[in-house]
Amino acid sequence: MSDTVILVENLGKKYVIGHQQRLPYNTMRESMVRGAKSFGRNLLKPFGQKVPNPAYEEFWALKDVSFEIKQGDRVGIIGRNGAGKSTVLKILSRITEPTTGRISIKGRVASLLEVGTGFHPELTGRENIYLNGAILGMSRTEIKKKFDEIVAFAEVEKFLDTPVKRYSSGMYVRLAFAVAAHLEPEILLVDEVLAVGDVGFQKKCIGKMEDVGRDGRTVLFVSHSMNTMTSLCNRGILLESGTLCSDTSAEEASRIYLNKAFSVARGTPLSQRRDRSGSGKVRAYSFRILNEEGREEVSLESGKDYYFEIGYHNHTGIIIKDVVVSLDIYDERDIIVFLLRTNFTNSNLELKADRGQIVCRIKNLPLTNGLYRFSIFISDADREILDYIEDAASVSIEAGDFFGTGSPGLPSHCKILAKAEWSTS
Ligand SMILES: Nc1ncnc2c1ncn2[C@@H]1O[C@H](COP(=O)(O)OP(=O)(O)OP(=O)(O)O)[C@@H](O)[C@H]1O
Ligand SMILES: [Mg+2]
Structure with a gap:
């Protein structure tokens, strides 16, 4: 099994949710999903029933998930909101610990997760490039060689010496992606942050990920877009409420996903x-x-x-x-x-x-x-x-070109697109 680069065995992740405490900022979608869940639970609770500890509740975001990834696999991880996709990537990039089970990884991992991970906000673009290279175990000379390519790809020349906390979310993601994809990681983990960039940039990222895959490196890509997933990936892992539902070809996984998600309609x-x-x-x-x-x-x-x-x-x-x-x-x-x-x-x-x-x-x-x-x-x-x-x-x-400007809107924040005219007076 020498070409196995990621082995995930019986992975489980438990969160303890404190109902009284303020939710940490994640994504709006996550908060909404959680809100909907507790609403559902309240409806289902028989009247007058005692709840053991109303302030805290255990919640398994992943349950007994096992899979094996070979070198050069391009794997799409799909599933409905809250299925556990980001949690898998967070565990693989060691941002969070698994509660049960284990993972083994062979190779240098670069990850591009939700906006906010990977970069130090106070450091400039230039400093963050070097920092990330160092984290990946690259020498200064190696990073230097890649530097111009990264800056050109991210289109942030003018802002190289600005702290990244002043970047717009688009600039931030462009640089973060360029760093993750160009610093020659052996394994690239990407969590649909591409949705933040404009349509042109998304296409560029997909192209870059294809290059990474062609080089025989391994890509794990979380996406809600079945078109993108199937064009980029050769394998698909479908998660359902924290469990692994299918591990198959990208096309088959996408088909099962769409069928399941909309089974009645289909x-x-x-x-x-x-x-x-x-x-x-x-x-x-x-x-x-x-x-x-x-x-x-x-x-x-x-x-x-x-x-x-x-x-x-x-x-x-x-x-x-x-x-x-x-x-x-x-x-x-x-x-x-x-x-x-x-x-x-x-x-x-x-x-x-x-x-x-x-x-x-x-x-x-x-x-x-x-x-x-x-x-x-x-x-x-x-x-x-x-x-x-x-x-x-x-x-x-x-995503398409509704505005005629290449901007996809902000799909993680809104569903409806509307054109507006802006002015000052
Ligand atoms: N820090 C946390 N504390 C408590 N619950 C969490 C935390 N992070 C994630 N969860 C919950 O774990 C479940 C899985 O979350 P995860 O972010 O992995 O889902 P996802 O598949 O990436 O969803 P999405 O498609 O909305 O991004 C969700 O129900 C989420 O609300
Ligand atoms: Mg997610």
């Missing part, structure tokens, strides 16, 4: 779905998303134009006028991000007496990357609900 064709309400006088029997050229798409891009097409059967045999149709779009956390509803725009529809298509065109799709689900609602004005299906379809949206 499992049964719309025409066969029984879990629907409404009178049934009209039924939606198909849902497709078409691009500008009329081709069907399953993975969309922010900023592009699309047609949402609902195929319907009208069982009444007569034309129905003033029909309200709504597409409700939910994010991964089950929050409705927006409704596309005919009566908002005075565009209530007339349905043919037998069958036809309802088409909704959306220009410049204003959603950041992630997974979304659609519910379909059709009613006869406000007289009667004809058909209502929750989770009628699911779709993965990838």
Whole structure:
């Protein structure tokens, strides 16, 4: 087993959550996930039941996770929010200790985790480059050789002698990535911080990671973007609530992930779905998303134009006028991000007496990357609900050029993109 570079055996990580204490700053998403969890727990708690210690609670972020990584593997680590992906990388980069199990690593590790790790805020860009090189065991001469390449890649020439705490998050991530990827680590760990950079820079990073992989070095990459993950990685590890769910090819892992995450929406064709309400006088029997050229798409891009097409059967045999149709779009956390509803725009529809298509065109799709689900609602004005299906379809949206500037928005902080005009007076 000489080409094994990472061996993870029965890894477990327990956190003790103090409910009273303020949460340390992690990411907003993490806090929200935790908030949602305790809300759920409170709902499930039988009335009047004694809770052993309300102030503290044990929580296993990872449970009995084992895998082996060979030299040159490019591994995508995927899973829903809170699945334990970042925790795995934090343990591998020795930022945090495992509670149970063990890891062995052969080779120099460089990691790019959430913004805030790896760099010393008070030190300048230049000093941080040297510091990180030294941590990786490189000599000053070796670092010097790489220095210009790093600075050029990160595009931070002008700010080299500024403390990194004054950097914008984009500059910070650009430099952190350039350092991690250029200082010739044998193992590179990257935790989707790429989402902070602009689209052009993300592409550059993916290219660089491909180079690192081609050199026979090992890359572990946490991502929510299935397109990026499958194009970069040859293996995929899917985590589910802290346990390893699949360890397979990148494509297979991505397929399992999308299927699981949105199993209801994907499992049964719309025409066969029984879990629907409404009178049934009209039924939606198909849902497709078409691009500008009329081709069907399953993975969309922010900023592009699309047609949402609902195929319907009208069982009444007569034309129905003033029909309200709504597409409700939910994010991964089950929050409705927006409704596309005919009566908002005075565009209530007339349905043919037998069958036809309802088409909704959306220009410049204003959603950041992630997974979304659609519910379909059709009613006869406000007289009667004809058909209502929750989770009628699911779709993965990838970062695109909504603003026309290359900026992806800030997908870790927001779901909806909007253009604004700024001025001073
Ligand atoms: N320091 C901590 N204290 C308590 N709980 C934590 C801590 N760090 C992480 N957790 C919890 O452990 C679980 C796994 O977190 P982790 O950050 O590994 O998830 P993730 O898969 O990276 O999620 P995301 O996709 O949102 O980044 C989450 O429920 C998270 O809230
Ligand atoms: Mg994470």
